[in-house]
Amino acid sequence: MTTPHSDTPPPRILLAKLGLDGHDRGVKVIARALRDAGMAVLFGVFYNGGDLLLAWWSLGCCACFEEGFVLKVKAAVLWEVGQPLDICEVDLDEPKAGEVLVKVGSAGICRSDRHFMHGDAPIAIPVVLGHEGAGTVVQTGPGVTLAEEGDRVILSFVPACGRCRSCLEGHSNLCDLHGATGANMLDGTTRLHADGTDIHHMGKVACFAEYAVIPETGVVPVGNDLPLDKAAMIGCSVTTGVGAALYSAEIKAGSTVAVIGCGGVGLNVIMGAALANAGQIIAVDIREAQLEFAMRFGATHMVNAADQDPVRQVRELTGGRGADYTFEVFGSGDTTKAAYDMAAKRGIVTVVGIAPWGQEAAINAVDLVRNEKTLRGSYYGSARSRTDMPVMVDLYQSGKLNLDDLVVRHYTLDQINEAYADLDNGEIGRGAIMFD
Ligand code: COD
Numbered sequence: 001m002t003t004p005h006s007d008t009p010p011p012r013i014l015l016a017k018l019g020l021d022g023h024d025r026g027v028k029v030i031a032r033a034l035r036d037a038g039m040a041v042l043f044g045v046f047y048n049g050g051d052l053l054l055a056w057w058s059l060g061c062c063a064c065f066e067e068g069f070v071l072k073v074k075a076a077v078l079w080e081v082g083q084p085l086d087i088c089e090v091d092l093d094e095p096k097a098g099e100v101l102v103k104v105g106s107a108g109i110c111r112s113d114r115h116f117m118h119g120d121a122p123i124a125i126p127v128v129l130g131h132e133g134a135g136t137v138v139q140t141g142p143g144v145t146l147a148e149e150g151d152r153v154i155l156s157f158v159p160a161c162g163r164c165r166s167c168l169e170g171h172s173n174l175c176d177l178h179g180a181t182g183a184n185m186l187d188g189t190t191r192l193h194a195d196g197t198d199i200h201h202m203g204k205v206a207c208f209a210e211y212a213v214i215p216e217t218g219v220v221p222v223g224n225d226l227p228l229d230k231a232a233m234i235g236c237s238v239t240t241g242v243g244a245a246l247y248s249a250e251i252k253a254g255s256t257v258a259v260i261g262c263g264g265v266g267l268n269v270i271m272g273a274a275l276a277n278a279g280q281i282i283a284v285d286i287r288e289a290q291l292e293f294a295m296r297f298g299a300t301h302m303v304n305a306a307d308q309d310p311v312r313q314v315r316e317l318t319g320g321r322g323a324d325y326t327f328e329v330f331g332s333g334d335t336t337k338a339a340y341d342m343a344a345k346r347g348i349v350t351v352v353g354i355a356p357w358g359q360e361a362a363i364n365a366v367d368l369v370r371n372e373k374t375l376r377g378s379y380y381g382s383a384r385s386r387t388d389m390p391v392m393v394d395l396y397q398s399g400k401l402n403l404d405d406l407v408v409r410h411y412t413l414d415q416i417n418e419a420y421a422d423l424d425n426g427e428i429g430r431g432a433i434m435f436d
């Protein structure tokens with residue numbers, strides 16, 4: 001038997017989460033005061049006869065409401081070239097239009113940051129380094145459409161503007177606007193400060209810090225099941241190394257390959273060569289442990305350049321021809337010359353490392369022409385972060401990229417100088433900082 005009201009559905013309860021408008025500071029002041037009274041603020045109850053609407057204000061990332069709307073974050077700051085990184089508290093502004101706030105989950109220990117610490121490469125000082133990272137978006141600035149709060153993201157140290165000539169020609173790794181703004185945000189200013197001093201952002205990433213403000217094009221959303229340290233690796237060493245093999249050199253199946261420098265990035269060049277079905281993959285390093293480790297990632301032969309002439313050895317291993325593809329993955333004039341000299345006729349020489357400022361490589365100008373060699377640079381694996389990083393994720397998740405063995409050491413942010421000492425001491429594999 002039916003009641004007279006049986007056709008009327010019970011009231012639905014709708015929850016409306018009202019976001020805060022980044023421009024409205026007055027609202028935030030009220031919100032901050034209310035936050036202290038509880039995590040969520042009931043905004044209103046509306047009933048239209050059918051639906052019951054409970055509107056509430058999510059105060060989500062409480063830290064966003066700190067005094068002055070500036071986040072106090074722990075960061076590793078390079079105040080002066082040649083000095084250890086200083087772990088201290090700095091101010092981080094909230095994201096501006098087109099920017100996101102990321103809670104950093106993991107940051108890789110890459111030699112490129114070391115070059116800045118030693119002054120081998122120039123960068124604006126003071127600076128928060130760290131360009132190989134991953135984390136979670138916790139706040140979006142006005143107008144952001146490429147990422148949402150809660151997204152797990154890989155960080156890209158070339159956040160492409162999408163409008164300059166390089167971007168339009170498909171080379172977003174060389175974005176002109178990013179190049180022109182360097183270690184500042186795309187509008188030329190910084191979000192990091194301490195006691196009134198602006199602090200710069202390495203690669204507009206600056207992930208040696210608990211939080212980072214990053215242009216939205218510098219974050220690549222990935223699934224939440226991708227472990228943060230592996231995601232961080234894709235932010236630099238994987239994309240730089242695998243990309244150098246696949247996108248810069250475009251290795252052909254069956255060819256011979258030599259890789260000089262088998263650290264975090266070089267191991268990824270080796271994995272890229274293996275993915276391209278190269279025949280011989282010769283690992284060249286000055287440390288025996290690195291060479292043995294490289295065999296796990298697809299190297300077929302090893303040459304210890306500490307006690308042998310690597311050019312002669314690579315020529316011997318390739319029947320006197322030299323290697324079809326050679327890679328320099330350390331960063332010096334001498335290793336660049338060695339990579340050139342060990343290449344075969346019509347060989348492709350790909351330079352990934354950046355030598356200290358002012359160093360040169362003496363290339364035989366006659367050999368270049370007579371043997372039709374190609375000498376080329378490769379920056380960020382000639383990759384387009386937003387489309388190519390998801391490819392790297394798929395390759396890892398389908399078991400074709402061995403990132404599980406690549407990350408061998410984990411550190412806290414407080415241990416960052418120790419992490420760099422381990423890199424200097426030639427500890428094998430990659431180190432990664434893990435945040436809570
Ligand atoms: N011959 C052979 N191997 C050598 C030699 C040598 N003479 N000297 C050192 N090595 C080996 C080391 O033993 C080590 O195994 C390896 O070279 C270097 O590895 P890492 O782990 O110290 O360095 P990575 O892999 O983190 O970084 C290498 C780069 C080439 C990327 C870096 O040094 C660099 O030049 N960066 C600048 C380029 C850049 O900014 N790229 C984009 C961001 S990474």
Ligand code: ZN
Nearest residue numbers: 110112236237
């Ligand atoms: Zn790097």
